[in-house]
Amino acid sequence: MVTRILLMAAALAATPVIAGEAGRTHIVGERQANAAPLPFSDGVMVGDTLYVAGHLGLDPATGQAAKDTEVEARLVMDSVKHTIEQAGLKMDDLVSVTVYCTDLGLYASFNAIYRTYFHDQYPARAFIGAATLLRGAHYEVLGVAVRPSKAKD
DSSP: OHHHHHHHHHHHHTSTTEEEETTEEEEOOOOOTTSOOOSSOSEEEETTEEEEEEEEOBOTTTSSBOSSHHHHHHHHHHHHHHHHHHTTOOGGGEEEEEEEESOGGGHHHHHHHHGGGOSSOOOEEEEEEOSOOGGGOSEEEEEEEEOOOOOOO
C-alpha cells in the first residue's frame, strides 16, 4: 500500500498542474497566463476520493460560455473529464454528479451528450435549476469520483 501511494505521488508530482499538501492532491487546470490566480482547485484528491469542483463549458477563445448549448454541454463534460483524468481516474469512476442548469428545458439535450461520457453504469445525479451561472453559462457540473479498489489476490 505504501509503495502504491509513493508511486502515485511520484506520478502526480511529475505533472506541473498538480500539487500535494498534507494528504491532499490539488488539481488546477491550465489558466490564462495573465489572469489572476483563482481561489479554488479544479479538484482535490483525498485518499481514493476526488472532489471535482464546479466546471463550466467555456469557449477557450472568449472565456465565456459557448453560444450553442450542445457545444457548451460537450465543453463542460470535457472539462470535468480532463480534471478526472489528471487525477488518474476515469469518467466511470464518478459516483455522484450535480448539474446546475439555467433552463430545465435543456434536460434532454444535455442528457444526450452526458450519456456519451459513460460506458455502462451512470453515477447518481441531480439536475438542478439555477437562475444564473457565471460567464453566461447554462450548465455547471461538479461531482465526486472514487478510485476503484483493487481485488486482493
